Amino acid sequence: MNHEQIHEEELVCSGHYACQGCGGVIAMRHALRALGPNTIVVIPACCWSVIAGPFPYSALKVPVFHAAFETGGATASGVRAGLDMQGKTEVNVLAWAGDGGTFDIGLQSLSGAVERNENIIYACYDNEAYMNTGIQRSSATPLRAWTTTTPELFSKETPKKDIVQILVGHKIPYVATASIGFPDDLQAKFRKAKTIEGTKFIHILAPCPPGWKYSSELTIRVARLAAHCKVFPIYEVFDGEHYVINLEPEGKPVAEYLAMQGRFSHLTERQIQEIQARVDYDWEHLLHKAMLEKFEFRGA
């Protein structure tokens, strides 16, 4: 990637309020770089509400609409309608929400917008808990992970909700997963989303050093490992039907990914095996959906 280009196209401002090594900021940087300045961002309550800075400052060089926690889908729909009424159909509307705001409290407004096939991009930067309020579990929190509301002895007993399946069930034109570990792929997906009419949903894995309990320099390494251990596969689904897998996982054991993070430090050998079995099953299932016997490369 050419750097001169990077700085010109940079739409996130230094001095923002994210913690050291925040994956959510890296996600935003690359998303906006792909979408360009002609974009309005809608941010329901989440870490990014804080990262963007207090009044009268803003860390984004594009307009931001701060919205209530559960209203990402609805507010973005409204902004879209307002712009369309003014004939500004070329402006991108990006709803940017956390996993809590997407998987949990914002799910109905998201489903409504999606069902209407609103012409918006809805991106969920997933740090797998309610981080802004102090690491409470969400339905995106993985099986057995520690959070302040799922302490070691009562670690989370249900698996992570499959949000992609839920969105795919709405039969929208484009659903994709992406990761800050693979910025070229992430950017390609946002550029693609820009050209598609209707609702686009992009689910981005965005590791969080304080919430996942790893040292801040490892953010990218953790994100890459998630994909290579098949915990977070990188793929696209078109029109709710057609699956394309964009990255061949190296197939590293999931234990390697878990071992890097304090939120999994209480796991027993047996629990790790259970997680591995589930990951393997889900990957097989994804291959099946992509109608593949084994991985075949196709870039985003």
Add this chain to the structure above:
Amino acid sequence: MSELKKIIFKSEAEMPSSPVSRAGTLANLTGSWRYLRPRYEEKLSPCIAACPAGERVEAWLRLLEDERYAEAWHLIKSVNPFPRVCGRVCFHPCETECNRGQYDRPIAIHALERFVADRARADDKGRPPSARKTGKSVGIVGSGPAGLTCAYHLARRGHSVTVYEAEAELGGMLRYGIPAYRLPKAVLDEEIEDIIMLGIDVHTNTRVEDIESLRRRHAAFFVATGFGESNRLQIPGEEGEGVLTALEFLRNTNSGCSVEPMGRVVVIGGGNAAIDAARTALRLGGHPTVLYRRSRAEMPAYAPEVEEAEREGVSVHFLTQPVEIVRESGRVVLVECVLNRLGEPDATGRKQPIAIPGSSSLIEADTVIIAAGERPGEYPLQIGSIPDSKAEESGQSKHGKFRNGIFVGGDLTEPRRTVAHAIGSGRRAAMQIDKFLGGSGEDPASYLDGDVVRFESLNLDYFPHKPRVRLPMLPLREREKNFGEIGLGISPQSAAEEADRCFHCGVCVACDNCSVFCPDIVVRKSSDGTYSIDYDYCKGCGICVHECPRNAMSIDEEIRT
């Protein structure tokens, strides 16, 4: 910058009617959060640290990757005048140390060095300009790789150089020791010619017996007379007809003297000279057997050469020690041997051979070649043990026998007797001599200091596994009864692919990773391709340092005063 200012509303009237932002976040100097400080710090690549000739391997690999052949060649030549030789015969410790070797297989540095230099020679990229004459004259005794390298660097610095060589032709062991199937004479001749073209005065067939008699002609001397004498076995029958040393034998074949039909050849010894002698005998139609008194593991010869010799048909008998050479009517007929077992390691760390009683046997032979190691010739020996060049630098030899201005190098002083060590030694001596004569003595290989990049400090996520280039070799059939070169060159495409495997340990190649992944958008790239960090905002997360694939960055505790 107005953006940097904090916005303060003095009254409610100044505030907008709805909460709308007025500025970016640049007023928030997040650099104050930092307790670790990243910085750009290049480090030494292991290949560079390991090259005895002092080549900046990583840098010329980078040029080669971009197909900048002429620049790569000039960079090598700024240090080493013998890249075509080294690409063929150097035992390449650079590859042993190459970090990629711990990942899949090391970069085939020697093959790439050969590719660059062969190609540059074919393209004839012109010769490096020589410097202004200094009017100082240096005498060089011995024209092996050490002597010629020293001559090359001194001439490039404008000194007048005269080389004295006892043999009829230049090159030392490169010419009279190493056989043509490993180093074709034409290649050697061309590289030597490039050196002599710098205006070097050559006196061949001139054995220097006494340096003092040359004192008036030269202000300084470099003595690199090598290890030209052979050790003896100290067993009965080793003097006389049918027995010769490996150096004599190789010297004869290498200088084109006709050699008698070979028949059964027994080579005694386990070093490189033994293997070269056996393979040469094979090419002359002989049936060579190598006898070595220890096992394969202790063999001092370069293992790949031993394997190649065996593939060609040389048989090697290990743990076999000759005790007497028996003659009949003057000719050698039998070598009496005993079998050894290995005992405790000796001072050199090698297991000591111990004869097994009653194990004696006889091997028939027409010629016996003794390769029991080499030693310096008479000349330096008569002036006492060999002083090291370090002592010479200060102008006084440890032994007090050399006067000021005499420097020594090559096999005579190097801890390891190889071509690359001799070249490095010749270059260092040239710098010392240059300084001694009032020059700067500035070493073209001055990058050799610094922390060497360890494999563990690389981030391998960005390096897909790729096979090492296959190095083509002359088929065994075509090696029979001729001295054609057995190592073949590689194509430009394979060369580029192989160079592309290089990690560039410790060196920034402007891949942009540090900048791409920085969450605080503080890594700036200037137009010259270098990076800087805006410490007003860097929070010290360390991602840039961790994601640098090649450890060209470092991070330390932030110290605030």
